[in-house]
Amino acid sequence: MSMLSVRDVSYIYQSKYQSIEAVRHVSCVFESGKLYAVTGPSGSGKSTLLSLLAGLDLPTSGEILVEGKSMASLDRDQYRREIASVVYQSFNLFPLLTALENVIYPMELLGKKKPEAVEIAMQLIGEVGLGEKTYQQFPIMMSGGEQQRVAIARALAAGGKILLADEPTGNLDSANEKNVVELLRTLAHKQGYLVIVITHNPYVAEQADAVYRMRDGELQTDGRA
Numbered sequence: 001m002s003m004l005s006v007r008d009v010s011y012i013y014q015s016k017y018q019s020i021e022a023v024r025h026v027s028c029v030f031e032s033g034k035l036y037a038v039t040g041p042s043g044s045g046k047s048t049l050l051s052l053l054a055g056l057d058l059p060t061s062g063e064i065l066v067e068g069k070s071m072a073s074l075d076r077d078q079y080r081r082e083i084a085s086v087v088y089q090s091f092n093l094f095p096l097l098t099a100l101e102n103v104i105y106p107m108e109l110l111g112k113k114k115p116e117a118v119e120i121a122m123q124l125i126g127e128v129g130l131g132e133k134t135y136q137q138f139p140i141m142m143s144g145g146e147q148q149r150v151a152i153a154r155a156l157a158a159g160g161k162i163l164l165a166d167e168p169t170g171n172l173d174s175a176n177e178k179n180v181v182e183l184l185r186t187l188a189h190k191q192g193y194l195v196i197v198i199t200h201n202p203y204v205a206e207q208a209d210a211v212y213r214m215r216d217g218e219l220q221t222d223g224r225a
């Protein structure tokens with residue numbers, strides 16, 4: 001069973017004066033253990049699709065299934081806290097918390113005991129390729145690549161199996177971009193996460209197992225899906 005199945009999904013932004021069909025009759029599947037890229041021009045509906053996959057909005061029509069269960073029937077707060085996490089181009093770390101505290105934070109929200117949360121956070125920081133000296137650093141002291149790794153560690157901290165990333169390498173130089181993409185590949189291939197990345201970057205798309213291309217709200221595959 002697919003981790004996520006998108007079935008004839010459309011999404012319409014409705015305002016008083018106009019409606020914009022940002023996603024049009026999209027159908028596709030996303031499997032665990034794979035890295036997917038979603039590409040396409042600005043305004044083609046990528047971010048809207050990602051927000052539907054993240055459970056931030058429900059489709060106007062059609063449905064998204066999470067391991068066979070309709071997203072509409074799930075507790076979406078729980079889905080967002082415990083199953084699917086999003087990382088962004090601008091990292092969005094808490095500036096007044098250290099790297100370790102940033103990663104601990106989602107576990108505290110879930111009521112995990114502090115010593116256990118600290119242990120898991122240290123392990124995750126190691127898994128994203130950062131050393132012990134990172135623990136006590138504040139975001140402002142870290143490079144962009146390091147901040148994105150901490151953001152990824154924080155996204156994984158709640159124990160979910162879906163990682164969604166909106167232009168995760170958009171603010172990184174090419175060396176850091178390569179490293180972060182390699183990390184995303186490893187998380188998919190070695191640890192079984194479903195990783196979905198929105199990207200304009202041909203290099204990132206090339207590293208994905210499958211590429212979905214959006215155009216005017218519609219989705220096309222490149223044959224590698």
Ligand code: ADP
Pocket residue numbers: 013020021022040041042043044045046047048049
């Ligand atoms: P992309 O991520 O590919 O740039 P978006 O999903 O952000 O595309 O946008 C798709 C379409 O939906 C665009 O026409 C955009 O202007 C429109 N749109 C996005 N967000 C909103 C919103 N909050 N309200 C109204 N229209 C929106």
Ligand code: ADP
Pocket residue numbers: 042043047
């Ligand atoms: P991206 O390409 O990264 O999606 P956009 O520039 O399309 O960024 O959108 C930036 C923000 O503005 C998003 O939160 C989007 O929802 C919102 N937005 C985009 N288009 C519109 C619109 N026509 N009306 C209202 N909000 C919009």
